[in-house]
Amino acid sequence: MRTLDHPAREQMRLDAVLMALADPVRRHIACRLVESDHDQACFSFEVPVTKSTASHHFRVLREAGIIRQTYEGTSIMNALRREDLDARFPGLLDAVFRAQHLQHP
Amino acid sequence: MRTLDHPAREQMRLDAVLMALADPVRRHIACRLVESDHDQACFSFEVPVTKSTASHHFRVLREAGIIRQTYEGTSIMNALRREDLDARFPGLLDAVFRAQHLQHP
DNA sequence: GACGTTGTTCGATGACCGTCGTAGTACGGT
DNA sequence: ACCGTACTACGACGGTCATCGAACAACGTC
Numbered sequence: 616m617r618t619l620d621h622p623a624r625e626q627m628r629l630d631a632v633l634m635a636l637a638d639p640v641r642r643h644i645a646c647r648l649v650e651s652d653h654d655q656a657c658f659s660f661e662v663p664v665t666k667s668t669a670s671h672h673f674r675v676l677r678e679a680g681i682i683r684q685t686y687e688g689t690s691i692m693n694a695l696r697r698e699d700l701d702a703r704f705p706g707l708l709d710a711v712f713r714a715q716h717l718q719h720p
Numbered sequence: 721m722r723t724l725d726h727p728a729r730e731q732m733r734l735d736a737v738l739m740a741l742a743d744p745v746r747r748h749i750a751c752r753l754v755e756s757d758h759d760q761a762c763f764s765f766e767v768p769v770t771k772s773t774a775s776h777h778f779r780v781l782r783e784a785g786i787i788r789q790t791y792e793g794t795s796i797m798n799a800l801r802r803e804d805l806d807a808r809f810p811g812l813l814d815a816v817f818r819a820q821h822l823q824h825p
Numbered sequence: 826g827a828c829g830t831t832g833t834t835c836g837a838t839g840a841c842c843g844t845c846g847t848a849g850t851a852c853g854g855t
Numbered sequence: 856a857c858c859g860t861a862c863t864a865c866g867a868c869g870g871t872c873a874t875c876g877a878a879c880a881a882c883g884t885c
Contacts, residue, residue: 637738714809
């Protein structure tokens with residue numbers, strides 16, 4: 616079984632989280648996950664980049680601790696690590712999501 | 721009289737704000753301003769970089785709309801644009817400041 | 826087993842960023 | 856008028872980032 620590395624809750628670094636969310640493509644992915652209550656495969660996100668670039672962005676989000684990725688057949692399902700994020704950096708995710716919505720309604 | 725360009729409240733972009741706060745030196749400056757209630761000159765911040773680099777960071781913070789800079793003699797006084805930030809991106813500054821404190825108590 | 830789907834990995838490339846030193850500007854004080 | 860202080864502007868350098876295409880790997884299906 617293939618596995619993917621995820622940082623533990625205490626290992627999340629604010630640098631990495633803010634850097635990850637500063638990119639518009641990654642923020643779009645993260646905000647889509649905030650909105651939907653169920654996991655989503657990578658291909659279901661409509662991002663204006665190629666497959667390899669999207670793969671890179673998912674990896675950055677995962678290594679920052681923002682998403683959790685699990686293999687599911689040929690797909691990878693992406694879930695927001697909301698509990699971990701809220702515990703480590705309270706209010707941050709909500710604020711970013713709200714800000715994104717205010718700017719791009 | 722010398723003047724400095726500041727973005728209007730509506731012109732602030734989330735990209736620029738998150739990008740600015742992703743850098744540790746700039747986040748240190750911003751958090752120092754959150755803590756202190758009065759304006760502070762550039763030289764009063766103890767940052768581990770040279771003058772020119774610090775000047776660059778202050779410019780990034782100003783152009784993102786995070787700080788307001790005004791000339792005062794030979795110095796430049798820096799003030800947090802808290803009202804504008806809270807109006808444009810509610811809760812964001814507080815969340816980042818709190819996260820910074822949780823990580824670096 | 827062959828094929829399509831889904832994503833990763835590996836260079837390569839161009840752009841941007843943080844950093845610095847040097848030179849220059851503006852201002853206040855002597 | 857001169858000097859020191861506070862900061863900016865400019866050019867340069869190295870590192871990192873986003874992006875891409877091509878090749879590869881894993882899985883399900885026919």
